[in-house]
Amino acid sequence: MSVHLRPGQALKLWQGVALKEAEEGKADLSFRQTAILLTIYLEAPPHTVRGLADRLNVTKPVITRALDTMGALKLVSRHRDPRDLRNVLIKRTLEGALYVERFGDRIIAEAGELPL
């Protein structure tokens, strides 16, 4: 049983989630920010500024700024790496985990309402 989507379904799914997120969302994250957040929460640590910048093919200030805003929203946190003080390790937070979980639920709910 693989995940099959027709074009109309895929776009409708995305629209539904974007609509709900835009309506009540505190965040209004961009594609970049969303990619950063989900990468932190879905891929294995450790996550560093450099690593995320390479992963996303963007410059380091982009990551720094995204971490600033997401940090203010308590979605992620930063800690200096004790083993190499140049590094900053990006850690997950309880709030961030809840946000991501709720986001996943929203996608699933939208998918379930798609016309067949």
Place this chain on the structure above:
Amino acid sequence: MSVHLRPGQALKLWQGVALKEAEEGKADLSFRQTAILLTIYLEAPPHTVRGLADRLNVTKPVITRALDTMGALKLVSRHRDPRDLRNVLIKRTLEGALYVERFGDRIIAEAGELPL
């Protein structure tokens, strides 16, 4: 055959699309902008500023500004309604249609690569 997603799959799907869009995307649209764009392209016209503002539960200047930037990207166009000159009708463009179509394809491609 309904569209079923498990939490991990849903989030991985979103991450994959967001990653690709962030990597090579010219736009880096926010949730709001994405919702506006997809609503214009998926729902039946006519679309007006007021209508979109109500649909998204945001203020009108938000729509005006989004149309400014998306218009600059040629993703949508604006035309005065000849039957009521107060209204602005938002129309689809060729570029926008191609963008949305390509976006749908990207979602489908990501969905197809999801682990089962």
Place this chain on the structure above:
DNA sequence: CGGCAATGATACGCTTCCGAAATAAATTTG
């Protein structure tokens, strides 16, 4: 030790975006 590389943050000028309020134009209503 001393120079060099690597890492993350910051500065700069600019663009975009925000919400709230004010404005401009067109239509409807009394």
Place this chain on the structure above:
DNA sequence: CAAATTTATTTCGGAAGCGTATCATTGCCG
């Protein structure tokens, strides 16, 4: 026709984002 309503835009001060370039700190290695 004048007044009130509707629609979209503009303005305001302020926040946040961008890319490029530069800094400060840390580690590495000869």
